[in-house]
Amino acid sequence: MANVIASQSSAALTFDLVARCSTTRARASILTLPHGTVQLPIFMPVATQASLKGLTPEQLEETGCRLCLNNTYHLGLKPGQDVLAAIGGAHKLQGWNHNILTDSGGFQMVSLLSLATVTEEGVRFLSPHDRTPMLLTPEHSISLQNTIGSDIMMQLDDVIVTTSPDKARMQEAMERSVRWLDRCIAAHQNPTTQNLFCIIQGGLDLEMRRDCCREMVARDTPGIAIGGLSGGEAKADFCRVVATCTELLPELKPRYVMGIGYPEDLVVSVALGADMFDCVWPTRTARFGNAITKNGVLNIKNSKYAIDFGPIEEGCGCICCRKGEGGIGVTRAFVHHNTSKETVSAHLLSIHNVWYQLQLMRDVRTAIIDDRYPAFLRQFFADIYPDKAQYPDWAVGALQGVGVDLLAD
Amino acid sequence: MSGEMDGELPFRVLKPATSDGALARLGRLELPGRKSLDTPNFFGVTSRGAIPHLTPDTILKYTQTNGVYMALEDFVEKSGKRATPALFTSPTDADGRRLHSYTATPSDVTIVLGPRRHPAVVSPGGNGATYVSICTSTGFQSLDMERYCNSVATVKPDVVIPLADLTFGPGISSAKRQRRMVERTEEWVEAFFKTLDPQEVLKPAGIHAFAPLLPVEYPMQWEYLNRLSEDHAHHLSGLAVYDANILADLQQHKPLVDLPRLSMDPPASPHHILRQVRMGVDVLTIPFLNSISDQGIALTFSFPPSQTEDGRILPLGLNMWLKEHQVSLSPLVEGCSCYACTKHHRAFLQHLLNAKEMLGWNLLQIHNLHVMTQFFEAIRVAIADGSFEEKARDFARAYDPELPLGTGEPPRSRGYHFKSIANQPKINEPPWQALEGDKGEDQVLAGEIAGLVVTGHSAVGGETPLVPDADADAADLDQSGFAEVEKSA
Secondary structure (H helix, E strand, O other), rough: OOOOOOOEEEEEEEEEEEEEEEOOOEEEEEEEOOOOEEEOEEEEEEOOOOOOOOHHHHHHHHOOOOEEEEEEEEHOOOOOHHHHHOOOHHHHHHHHOOEEEEEOOOOHHHOOOOOEOOOOOOEEEEOOOOOEEEOOOHHHHHHHHHHOOEEEOOOOOOOOOOOOOOOOHHHHHHHHHHHHHHHHHHHHOOOOEEEEEEEEEEOOHHHHHHHHHHHHHHHOEEEEEEEEOOOOOOHHHHHHHHHHHHHHHOOOOOEEEOOOHHHHHHHHHHHHOOOOOEEHHHHHHHHHHEEEEEEEEEEOOOOHHOOOOEEEEEEEEEEEOOOOOOOOOHHHHHHHOOOOHHHHHHHHHHHHHHHHHHHHHHHHHHHOOOOOHHHHHHHHHHOOOOOHOOOOOOHHHHHOOOOOOOOOO | OOHHHHHHOEEEEEEEEOOOOOOOOOOOEEOOOOOOEEOOEEEEEEEEOOOOOOOOOHHHHHOOOOOEEEHHHOOOEEEEEEOHHHHHHHOOOOOOHHHHHOOOOOOEEEEEOOOOHHHHHHOOOOOOEEEEEEOOOOEEEEHHHHHHHHHHHOOOOEEEOOOOOOOOOOOOOOOOHHHHHHHHHHHHHHHHHHOOHHHHHHHOOOEEEEEHHHHHHHHHHHHHHHHHHHHHHHHHOEEEOOOOOHHHHHOOOOOHOOOOOOEOOOEEEEEOOOHHHOOOOOEEOOOOOHHHOOOOEEOOOOOOHHHOOOOOOOOOOOEEEOHHHHHOOOOOOOOOOOOOHHHHHHHHHHHHHHHOOOOOHHHHHHHHHHHHHHHHHHHHHHHOOOOOHHHHHHHHHEOOOOOOOOOOOOOOOOOOOOOOOOOOOOOOOOOOOOOOOOOOOHHHHHHOOOOOOOOHHHHHHOOOOOOOOOOOHHHHHHHHHHOOOOOOO
């Protein structure tokens, strides 16, 4: 275990910085939450409805996961706040004694409900059946998340797609998100057992992002999220926003980039100074027969895998790929045999993919602690792309900005 | 192992049936390298080599699976890309077998191979004089004796059921069809042992043949049983019983009596399981376990039955969809020691079903397999101490005659091998209406079934349901805490 360089605590969270990359902005740290300790940088799988797509909590645990997501919007629908209150929260509902992070529910509400509109009061929408006007306020979102009992709660924010050209609306959304944070903080019932993170907004406008950072940081939440990304913006723009924000954020607080999950995005974002990530992609893509490997994504549905009797990924340590004690030793051929035919194949690929993502972050962390993260990055891209000419420009550019030249020999 | 080589049976009757008509018996099946199996007991039923919803680690950790039934038709779909099925080129285990490693089945689990799924769908082409019609994920095929034997020799299952000319439609087939079934099966069993010589091929490979007993009346198949007992009994390691009623008359064929009896007669409920045990079945296959889990039912029965307070009839299972479970932190069944009951609670199960999360089916499979394991353990104890008949009568009095139905949507809507549960009308036409000589390829049907998923609920491959139910009133949403009704409105 590396020595702690510096620490900072709030009522329900301790952040211990253990290593800084001497080249990039990457850092390794330990985050202590009400349900135990997690090591950053971290990838958090998404158990949307209090279950990670067919996996038992023990299978999720076995991937090394100690912090997963639940979606407030979905839990508010099923089983509902009254049921959650009666049961005693989401940990108890799903038999998960580790940490849970919940989003605010606002993003899904705006994007999924017809005629949802955002007003200063909250998100307005019509109930699907009787078309009664309804409202999700910052206070209500926090009340829901207090009932869920998540270790990390997210503020309700006013999310606009980053690519929106309407600068005035973007400015309004950013400022409203700050005002809503104040309402969330005021509504928060359990500050000693649950952490409330703010969310930086401001689209792709770097000046607006800087303004938002200053406002949000002043409110001193135990952790800080960078929101509004992963909405189809150019990757280079995404990187600029992350780099701009991390530059202004206090060093001794966790930084969470929401909705990010492709391996390349993860390793680059870590180099830009981010610590926490979540995405449904690893489990979603598993259900379509895709396996994430260090050499890229393999579609196991492809007929060439029917007679491929190797593991999903050679050398992988997940229970699916491992042989012998505690390992299943499943082959690509068998996963292919049942892809989109039996749920078992989806389960196996979900286990593998989640393990891959978590192992990637464990490797990232070790590389940061050993202060060889630039070399790690070069190897990571070399494993995916046989030729440097194929390296994505955005990644090359973003990493150049933090002192790593992927194209150098 | 050495007993095998000496020509001894892998099965021993530990407590034979008594002469007074109670045919339940105790035994032990010991196949080389596999778990020793005390009988009566049951084997799991797989779909495409997997017990539905359960990954191999879950099977090992949370179930006591002793054996599984697999169907060759689940592995031999035609492909433009491959001349031979992938299974046949799979690496072999240390003992030369392929099914365990291909399907990642735990190595101590016995694998029984038969031609068709259990239960099988009716294939419109019907069987021919030299082949059975099978249903694969890419369409119907005919499977003849030679191909079946070659497949068996290649994959080397622990137990194989030779081809039989079975029909799978509802109702009773005509006497003519039944006679043909017996005649063909007799020929086919003969041919099976000619092609796969018991001494030269089967024994060295450790493949145990369980001869099919047919689902027709005794007078119709007694000659066939005679042939089995006179010509083949010494080649046989067991019997695959497609209608348990025949066992009453088996006593007249002494060489067959001590063979283990694997029932391929799907019981509709635990009452039928007890009935089969009473008739002398040693190992059951129970397809309703898979379908009941998919329907959201947690089995609740035990043997002997738990006391009822007021003589009330007890249900055999609990519908986990019911709203009354929503906030219940009780285990599915009080006192149950399975993983689902000790780690989780009714509220979570209800939520998972309601939210169409796959984990719900997974947990129900674990629980239901556990209930069945306990059931058989208690049956063996009762047979040993002579109380089986009495307890079976108590059981019949105490419990509902039928399994309850789930009220929600199960994961399998339809698929290329749509499985109907026992006693439910089949979706396809009965096969004996098809003309002889038909190649068994219904182009329209084959085309329609190709590409349909097996575990086919759209939500499995798709995304989490995203909007409130269409019938959700604002008042419901407000009360459940999803959002609040606007005060000013």
